[in-house]
Amino acid sequence: MADVKLTVNGRKIAKTVPDRTLLVTLLRDEIGLTGTHVGCDTSQCGACTVHIDGNAVKSCTVLAAQVSGAEVVTIEGLAKGDTLHPMQEAFRTHHGLQCGFCTPGMIMMGVDIVNRHPEGLDEETIRKELEGNICRCTGYHNIVKAIGAAAEEMSSGTTQMAAE
Amino acid sequence: MSAQGIGARVARKEDKRFITGAGQYTDDVYERQMSAAVFVRSPHAHAKITSVDTSAALEMPGVIDVILGQDIQDAGIGNLICGWGIQSKDGTPMKMAPYNVMDPAVVRYVGQPVAMVIAETRAEAVDAAEAVVVEYEEQPALTDFGNYAAGPVVHPGTADDNLICDWQLGDEAATDAAFAGAAHVVEMDIRNNRLIPNAMEPRSAVAHYNRAEDHTTLWTTSQNPHVARLVMSAFYNVAPEHKLRVIAPDVGGGFGSKIYIYPEEIAACYAAKRVGRPVKWTADRTEAFMTDAHxxxxxxxxxxxxxxxxxxxxxxxxxxxxxxxxxxxxxxxxxxxxxxxxxxxxxxxxxxxxxxxxxxxxxxxxxxxxxxxxxxxxxxxxxxxxxxxxxxxxxxxxxxxxxxxxxxxxxxxxxxxxxxxxxxxxxxxxxxxxxxxxxxxxxxxxxxxxxxxxxxxxxxxxxxxxAPSQAVGSLGAGVGLWESAEIRVNPVGTVEVLTGTHSHGQSHETTFAQIVSDRFGVPIDNVSILHGDTDKVQFGMGTYGSRSGPVGGSAIYKALDKVEAKAKALAAHLMEADAGDIEIENGELKVAGTDKKLAWHEVCLAAYTAHNLPEGMEPGLKETSFYDPSxxxxxxxxxxxxxxxxxxxxxxxxxxxxxxxxxxxxxxxxxxxxxxxxxxxxxxxxxxxxxxxxxxxxxxxxxxxxxxxxxxxxxxxxxxxxxxxxxxxxxxxxxxxxxxxxxxxxxxxxxxxxxxxxxxxxxxxxxxxxxxxxxxxxxxxxxxxx
Missing domain, CATH: 3.30.365.10 (Aldehyde oxidase/xanthine dehydrogenase, molybdopterin binding domain)
Structure with missing residues (x-):
């Protein structure tokens, strides 16, 4: 058994779990955060993407014990109260989701893509960056639009904050 | 129409829960005392099962039970069926072979379930499934289906040449005559490749048996929960319809693959009753590839x-x-x-x-x-x-x-x-x-x-x-393909729509609300769409074949006609006017050509207070429609x-x-x-x-x-x-x-x-x-x- 202590969405969590417990299993079965989904078993669909210390990581590929001490943010922790993150807002505005199953992973990855490209994003870059996230409903058309729009919103937000 | 009515490009009502991680899919259902099921599956495309030894698996940590195909047969749970009967051109019926939940004797495709392991956790069930020892006698397999008659035979005794049905449509003699007189003939060999659907949410089932009530609740990834309940009750003997509730909550895509009733959810219902605890099974992606209908x-x-x-x-x-x-x-x-x-x-x-x-x-x-x-x-x-x-x-x-x-x-x-x-x-x-x-x-x-x-x-x-029920019935369909809707207008004027269609990405919570908004001028936020629960919705045939709008939407439209007629009759009575002179505009019921008007919610409330109804009118404002397309x-x-x-x-x-x-x-x-x-x-x-x-x-x-x-x-x-x-x-x-x-x-x-x-x-x-x-x-x- 492994003692795991970590912060999830700002909340301190301490659990004792079998050594082989995956982070996604910890999140879903132990903490009840079911917004992080499992869509495959080869780490390719990206539905389980969360942020670990600010980086997008597939939580089906990480042992819970490996991230002891880390700061994890899941889809449930992205909004500030009732204020949605610009990436969440953009997915809604641009109809970037249909069944919603891949959406949490897409949004978490979208935020990461924007963070890693402060120079801005064009369509080709967004499409390449999404290679680790599969959607079967949208044909990606509106996901690409949503991430592009959120990137602009997030960078104007950053500018605003920097100016303050 | 209203600003949010038919034709309006409005953002979706359902999005909030999906973008915040608050969706509720079947695998997100956690019941007290819930156990986990994992299937032992055939590694062979065709083999006889000579023995199954579960003794080692039963000794593994956390294992509760191991269920075999014979157990399910002995419980009287019947074969799966094809619900559309067709005939060969010589008039003989299609050759439907027995389709066991878990065939105890023969496996006929890679991934066919052979045993079901129930354990405290999924990881323990996975371990124990590996300890179930199945002895197979391998047989040659038929995959080159273009040469189907050459064998091997998939179902001896039922279709010895592997031909299920030799079906035809159209006039062969007239067509041949047309070819005989043609100036040009173009010929092609065309292959349509086999696909695997791959809805992003793998199939899943959570079964809960209430012994005191002899009642089963099944949460499952279904495009048509009422059809699932009907088939499981009428043909598979899982439980009678009034003792079986099927809930298809948020469903992560279907594309057809979640229309069918599969062996796993039937086995889950049986298992929940047998072990006396809720049972959850969720496919992993490889299981989805092997077992979702291609x-x-x-x-x-x-x-x-x-x-x-x-x-x-x-x-x-x-x-x-x-x-x-x-x-x-x-x-x-x-x-x-x-x-x-x-x-x-x-x-x-x-x-x-x-x-x-x-x-x-x-x-x-x-x-x-x-x-x-x-x-x-x-x-x-x-x-x-x-x-x-x-x-x-x-x-x-x-x-x-x-x-x-x-x-x-x-x-x-x-x-x-x-x-x-x-x-x-x-x-x-x-x-x-x-x-x-x-x-x-x-x-x-x-x-x-x-x-x-x-x-x-x-x-x-x-x-x-x-489709038209009579038409599909004449072609062999085992069900009618109408759709139902129920409109419940609340005393405050908000509206609940219960539909027999199912949304697994199609946006019904928004578009169906737009149909209501278009009619009564109520904002779409004041309209809820309920679907996917056989205890709530009266009945329905589900979502496939792009039928939700044309058939399900039309059922809503017809039910709205009835609500509108009653609301207008009541408004006319309250304003001492003729029902034919009442117009609905911007959320108000007006007497045409006058300044008399009542707000929508005032009329709704009057229907429920029932203090002043026209002679013979029943209280309330709730209507139903069963719409069969023409x-x-x-x-x-x-x-x-x-x-x-x-x-x-x-x-x-x-x-x-x-x-x-x-x-x-x-x-x-x-x-x-x-x-x-x-x-x-x-x-x-x-x-x-x-x-x-x-x-x-x-x-x-x-x-x-x-x-x-x-x-x-x-x-x-x-x-x-x-x-x-x-x-x-x-x-x-x-x-x-x-x-x-x-x-x-x-x-x-x-x-x-x-x-x-x-x-x-x-x-x-x-x-x-x-x-x-x-x-x-x-x-x-x-x-x-x-």
Whole structure:
């Protein structure tokens, strides 16, 4: 058994779990955060993407014990109260989701893509960056639009904050 | 109409929960004392089970029980059925073999369940499943279904030649006569590749048995929970309908694969009763690849006859359709009544004859997958048209225009009676949208860079809104295909709509609310849509075949008619006016030509206080409708695909894709565009990337995302869409359905474009770089030899 202590969405969590417990299993079965989904078993669909210390990581590929001490943010922790993150807002505005199953992973990855490209994003870059996230409903058309729009919103937000 | 009514591009009501992680999918259901189930599955495509030893597994940590096929048979739980009976051309019924939940004696495809392990946790169940020792006596397997009669036999005694049904449609003698008098005949061998649906949410079931009430609740990933309950009750003997509640909560995509009732959810219900604890089973992705019903898989020989003026005079199609190891729920209808009935396409063809042989093989069962039969028909018709145009030296646009149906309604020789559309108009708009006049310059520019550019067309028609109950009943359907709606107006004027359709990505919570808003002027936030629970919704046939709008939406429309009539009668009474003079505008009921008016919520409240009702009126404001359509609906469109092929590598890039559709009246353009995008991605996926591969022994070689090429974002272009809105006269909303169009129309557009680029007609899907490169080499070899 492994003692795991970590912060999830700002909340301190301490659990004792079998050594082989995956982070996604910890999140879903132990903490009840079911917004992080499992869509495959080869780490390719990206539905389980969360942020670990600010980086997008597939939580089906990480042992819970490996991230002891880390700061994890899941889809449930992205909004500030009732204020949605610009990436969440953009997915809604641009109809970037249909069944919603891949959406949490897409949004978490979208935020990461924007963070890693402060120079801005064009369509080709967004499409390449999404290679680790599969959607079967949208044909990606509106996901690409949503991430592009959120990137602009997030960078104007950053500018605003920097100016303050 | 209101600002949020029919035609308004409003953001979706359901999004908030999905973008914040608050969706509730079946795997998100956690019950107290819940146990986990994992299946032991056959590693062989065909084998006799000689023994199963569960003793070691039962000793493993956390193991609660191990269930075998014999246990389920002994409990009286019956075989799975195909719910659509068809006949061979000699009048004999299709040969439906027994389909056990878990066959105790023989396995007939890789992944077939053999035992079910129940443990405290999923990890423990996985470990114990590996400790179940199954001895198999391997048998040779049939995967080359084109040679089905050569064996081995999948179901001895039922179908010794593996032929389920030798089905036909149309007049063979008249068609042969048309060919005899034809000026030109074009022939093609066409393969429609086998696909694996891959909804992103794997199938899942949570079963809870309440012993005191002898009642089972099943949460499951279903597109049609009432059908699941009906079949599980009437045929499988899981529980009587009033003792079985089926809930399909948020469902993460279906595409047809979640229509069917599978062995796993039946076994889960049995297991929950047997172990006395809730049981959860969730497929992993490899299980999904092995056990979700696959799609397509046709081998076809087609020939088309033309007169001297290139008008089609006859069309003859021979198809072998692989149904896999067992007949899935609607497997008989997909390659027959949903396929051959669309072989007239958008064209005036006087004589059509189709013969379809449905056959068994040692592969996963095959059933409807997005489009279901209609993509296969469209692929045959549209590959044929493009190839014929090339042979005649005509432009593919001209050949199509020469043969387009112009007068409606149009009765085809293959049962369908088309409602109005405008095929020339769709073509015109598509040509304009893609800037067809600029194509030669774009092609020249590609060639300057050493690339091959091609353009391909696809003018599809499909039949949606399945369907008039009497019509489908006469063709063998075991159920009626009407839809129900219930409108509950609350005393404060908010509205609840209960629908028998199911939304698993289709946006019903928004578009159905728009239908209500359009009628009464209430904001969509004051309308809730309830679906997916047999305890809440009276009944329904579910969502597939693009039927939710045309059939489910029309049921809502009809129920709204009744609510409106009652509200107007009550308002007239309260304002001492005639009901015929009441108008509803901006959320108010007004007496026409006067300043008398009542707010919507005032009338609703009056219906519930019942202090002052007209003579004979019952209190309350709640109405129901069961709507049975009068015809299928016929969405149609023209797609144009432009590709660039690298002759050195065979890599194809889609550089331009335009889809112009007629879906009838559009309720929410944003939602409709989203449906088209998704359908196109699946159609392009079929054409370029996706293909299910079995080896000669029946091993599934494409059972993970490492091996099965799902379309990724950088495989696809952005799409150019447009619409013609031609009202459908056969339902009150005027809608035609948009859910499958993209998947139906896209594959021939892509393949026609590639074959145009590389200068050959022969190219199989998926058009992988290797296949395209080989096709280019063979063309060059042929040219060198000339």
């Amino acid at each position: 799609g397509r898989d046709h081998i076809t020989k087609a020939k088309m006859a033309f007169d001297a003026d290139h008008r089609i005079v006859g069309f003859k199609v021979d198809t072998i359709a692989n149904l896999g190891a067992y007949m899935s729920l609607f497997s008989s209808a997909t390659p027959t009544y949903l396929y051959a009935t669309l072989l007239s396409g958008q064209y005036n063809i006087a004589n059509i004859y189709a013969n379809v042989k449905l056959v068994y093989s040692h592969t996963t069962p095959v059933d409807a997958y997005r489009g279901a039969g209609r993509p296969e028909a469209t692929y045959v018709v549209e590959r044929m048209m493009e190839t014929a145009a090339r042979q005649f030296g005509l432009s593919p646009v001209e050949l199509r225009r020469k043969n387009f149906i112009k007068d409606f309604p149009h009765q085809t020789p293959v049962l369908m009676n088309y409602d109005p559309s405008d095929f020339h108009g769709l073509m015109d708009t598509a040509l304009k949208t893609i800037d067809f006049d600029g194509y030669p310059a774009r092609k020249a520019e590609s060639e300057r860079r050493g690339m091959l550019r091609g353009i391909g067309f696809s003018s599809y028609i499909e039949a949606c809104g399945i 015809n299928f609906t016929f969405p149609a469109g023209t797609f144009i695909c432009e590709v660039e092929v690298d002759p050195g590598t065979g890599v194809t890039r889609i550089v331009n894709f335009v889809a112009v559709d007629d879906f009838g009246i559009i309720i929410n353009p944003m939602v409709v565009e989203g449906q088209v995008h998704g359908g196109l991605a699946q159609g392009i996926g079929q054409a370029l990337l996706e293909g299910c591969v079995y080896d000669d022994e029946g091993q599934l070689l494409t059972a993970s995302y490492m091996d099965y090429a799902m379309p990724r974002a950088d495989d696809l272009p952005s799409f150019g869409l447009d619409h013609l809105e031609i009202r459908n006269p056969s339902n009150p909303l005027g809608v035609k359905g948009c859910g499958e169009a993209g998947a139906i129309g896209a594959p021939p557009a892509v393949i026609n474009a590639i074959t145009d680029a590389i200068g050959t007609n022969a190219l199989e899907m998926p058009a992988t770089p290797e296949r395209v490169w080989r096709a280019i080499q063979s063309t060059q070899t042929a040219m060198a030899a000339e």
